[in-house]
Amino acid sequence: MEIIAFVNNKGGVGKTTCSKLMAEYLSKTRKLRTLCIDFDPQCNFSHQYLHMEIDPAAPEGLIPPIHPDFDPIDPDDSDWDGRSSIAEIFYGQGVVPYPTYVENLDIAPGHAEKLLTAESVRRSEVVEKVHKQLASFLNSSDVQAAYDVVVIDTAPSKGPLTISVIKAATHIVIPSVMEEQPVQGIYGMLQLWMQESLSREKSRPLQLVGILPNMFKQTRLHKDILQSLQNNLAIGKYVLPVKFSQRIVFAEVDAADSNPRSIFDFQEQHVAKTEAMEVCSYIAERIFA
Numbered sequence: 001m002e003i004i005a006f007v008n009n010k011g012g013v014g015k016t017t018c019s020k021l022m023a024e025y026l027s028k029t030r031k032l033r034t035l036c037i038d039f040d041p042q043c044n045f046s047h048q049y050l051h052m053e054i055d056p057a058a059p060e061g062l063i064p065p066i067h068p069d070f071d072p073i074d075p076d077d078s079d080w081d082g083r084s085s086i087a088e089i090f091y092g093q094g095v096v097p098y099p100t101y102v103e104n105l106d107i108a109p110g111h112a113e114k115l116l117t118a119e120s121v122r123r124s125e126v127v128e129k130v131h132k133q134l135a136s137f138l139n140s141s142d143v144q145a146a147y148d149v150v151v152i153d154t155a156p157s158k159g160p161l162t163i164s165v166i167k168a169a170t171h172i173v174i175p176s177v178m179e180e181q182p183v184q185g186i187y188g189m190l191q192l193w194m195q196e197s198l199s200r201e202k203s204r205p206l207q208l209v210g211i212l213p214n215m216f217k218q219t220r221l222h223k224d225i226l227q228s229l230q231n232n233l234a235i236g237k238y239v240l241p242v243k244f245s246q247r248i249v250f251a252e253v254d255a256a257d258s259n260p261r262s263i264f265d266f267q268e269q270h271v272a273k274t275e276a277m278e279v280c281s282y283i284a285e286r287i288f289a
């Protein structure tokens, strides 16, 4: 089972958008049983597929809706409140992924408060525990039997949640806008990748798929920054030869009333669909070849 994570500690570079496109490409086009994981307390990825609810205990955050399999009169469900997020891994409870409107695509949603609690741990023995939970969930026989591939969206941070994802992933992609601030985030992520690579057993390396330019515009700024990355002796080799352009439809399909709801349901020759196919199939080839 391949575990693909989109990481960059800079905000708004397209981690969630790329996670969504990749997950829909794998489930719809490749027919792979895909599990999405939302490891960001903002819960943007979850909100794409589920009607997330405001947490009555912490109104600035979101919680997952009641799970469709929850039956309040079933005695087996008597010690379950009916909601299940990926953050249950930190509380020793089972995670029950939700089906979505996309065939072959399930999601283990976020839970703002619970993920923030895990993100804020500082005592080293607790941090160590947080780091290991995601990998042990993904290595469980249930998850391994149910899914072919996992796509993880991460928070704009280098905290315990992101480290936990780096430890669990088989592949990482670093999306970035070709502007000064987001490009700085690339260096931090490469550093995490190298640290993790050194501490891993040789038999399960963490593969860096590469740096994925996103929201690319044919402006002098974007072209110059892309070129200087490509020419950089240390990191040029990691810049992918494909990119996502700045296209309003990539944002428009996020609306719950969008029709179609997936770029992959647009007509064949649609320019955004063609681009999404090109980028996602390139990444998939790198992972599954």
Ligand SMILES: Nc1ncnc2c1ncn2[C@@H]1O[C@H](COP(=O)(O)OP(=O)(O)OP(=O)(O)O)[C@@H](O)[C@H]1O
Binding pocket: 010, 011, 012, 013, 014, 015, 016, 017, 018, 040, 042, 044, 154, 155, 156, 214, 215, 216, 244, 245, 246, 247, 248, 249, 250, 251, 252, 254
């Ligand atoms: N290629 C694109 N073209 C146009 N809009 C885009 C593109 N990629 C992302 N966006 C839009 O830019 C905004 C930020 O993207 P997104 O939420 O994917 O970034 P993020 O890295 O996940 O942010 P955060 O760090 O806050 O989690 C969103 O409104 C999204 O719809």
Ligand SMILES: [Mg+2]
Binding pocket: 015, 016, 017, 040, 044, 045, 153, 154
């Ligand atoms: Mg996001």
